[in-house]
Amino acid sequence: MSNSEAKLHLSLEEGVFEISGSELFVSQQIENFKDIILEALQSKNKPSQDLPRHNDDFVPPPPAEPLAPGEKSEHGFDNKSFPRVLHIEDKDVKIxxxxxxxxxxxxxxNTALAYLWGKRSVGVEGVSFQEIRDLCEQQGCLDSKNFSATLQGAREYLIIDGKKGSSSKTCKLTLPGVERAEELLEDLNGE
Known part of the structure; x- marks a missing residue:
């Protein structure tokens, strides 16, 4: 695949879901969200048995209530916290x-997964590569010669943006990364 710009625009009656970036990035994101996209397309094509068949009779559903901890949203994402593993205060996350x-x-x-999940839970998607490196040093697991290659090798779970050797590299979770991080955090939280 080339590094030319690509874009995916999915409407589902203007609910919209748009991804743009390099072809590789867009392809990775399509793969990450493939199940959700297919489910949305399939449910769009199924007639709903709960809704009236005439537009004159349509009554919109009530607004969604905020999720309680551990409760799943309609898209299957959990509103979770792992207080025995992560200390989260405002946008500050500590392992x-x-x-x-x-x-x-x-x-x-595992350090990157846990920390990125915590940051994502407070609305921060991308974290500097250096921040994760510092955390690994604090955790006593930093292999400074192989650190970059180690995280680059976890591409199923992590997306790393930025040029090689750049101080502006960022790291964020893929959908499988979110799932793996939650599994890890659930195990550690229960110990």
Missing amino acids: IKRMPGTNNAKKSV
């Missing part, structure tokens, strides 16, 4: 447990 792993590479990836 308060040691991350598991059989080697420093696995511990580094």
Whole structure:
């Protein structure tokens, strides 16, 4: 695939879902959101049995209530917290447990997953690469020579934007990364 710009625009009657960026980025995001997109398209084509068949009789559904901790949204995402693993205050996230792993590479990836999940839960999508590097050093799992390659190798879970060697590199979770982070955090929170 080339690095030319690509764009996906999905409307579903102007609910819209738009992704733009390099072809590789857009392809990765389509793959990450594939199940949700297909489900939305399939449900759009099914006639609803709950709604009246005539537009004159249509009554909009009531607005959604905020989710309680542990409750799933209609899209399957949880409103979770993991107080035994993450201390979250405003937009500040601290990891308060040691991350598991059989080697420093696995511990580094787990540190990134947990921290990025915490940041995402407070509305921060992208985190600087240096911030994650510093956390790995605090966790005692930083392999400074292989750190970048380690995180780049976890591309199923992490999206890293920015040029090689750049101080402005950022890191964020893919949808499988969110799921893996939640599994990890649930396990650690229960210990």
